Amino acid sequence: MKKFQTLLYYCYSHIAGAEQFADDHLKFCKSLGLVGRIIVADEGLNGTVSGTQEACEAYMAAVKADERFAKTDFKIDDVEEPSFIKMHCRYKAEIVHSGLRDPNIIDPNRQTGKHLEPAEFQKMIDQDDVVILDVRSNYEHNLGKFKNALTLDIENFREFPDKINELAKYKDKKVLTYCTGGIKCEKASALLLHHGFNEVYQLHGGIIKYGKEAGGEDFEGKCYVFDNRIAVDVNTVNPTVVSKCFNCGKTTPKMINCANPECNEHITQCDECGEELQGCCSVACTSNPRKRKYDGTGYYVKVPQPVNVAKK
Structure with a gap:
């Protein structure tokens, strides 16, 4: 049995004092030993968090106990190790960036498919x-x-x-x-x-x-997926591979971030091109002095990355 879980969820529900909520929620997540990335906005929550099964169960129970988020639908994956390194909880204008902020036009609680x-x-x-x-x-x-x-x-x-x-x-x-x-x-x-x-x-x-x-x-x-796993298998009935290497065109299921942090392009890349280009999307990116060390995964924690500090 895998020791850890990763939770993917969102909930459109108005949060009064959302900026303070983000600070308090970060502190709560850290108290449970969770890692992940949560966006808090006036319109609701959007998160992916990871931790032990016990911590994840405690987190889900706490979120659903809040009447604002009682309808939250958690997607649960059992994983070998946590899917993040740090815990981030940030306040933003929207929980998914669309630029559509007029509630008279877009309000998922009022009208949606x-x-x-x-x-x-x-x-x-x-x-x-x-x-x-x-x-x-x-x-x-x-x-x-x-x-x-x-x-x-x-x-x-x-x-x-x-x-x-x-x-x-x-x-x-x-x-x-x-x-x-x-x-x-x-x-x-x-x-x-x-x-x-x-x-x-x-x-x-x-x-x-x-x-x-x-x-x-x-x-x-x-x-x-938006965590360390980068990509997950979905189809157990009639699976196929459709993605092709950005560099050579060979069929490959592997997705990476370019090792050049100033590029950080998301591309599909086969292992052979990954080794040859040191995890970069192009020869030009291999010469960048800030190029990150390629470990074969193509995933890098963004540095520097500001972290919320709970208010004292």
């Missing part, structure tokens, strides 16, 4: 009148995506609103949105509804929950 459980999503994806829409960034869907999914050329989710006109031709279709854990779909589906799309759905719990409850069927490749 119809939530589909994994089994329901699985039944709908092959229907003729359905469009499967991946709302994630390029580096995520390049690593893995649902079969026949429509992907968008975006580097960050905040670019999603600019793609609405491109999607207008699907207004009369059933649009099934999905992302890693569901948080981006809450705002993406709300925006689509605001712009007149007739039927908008979202995969409840995202790719991660789909993998656990539906075996990940027809999800091609791996799923990018």
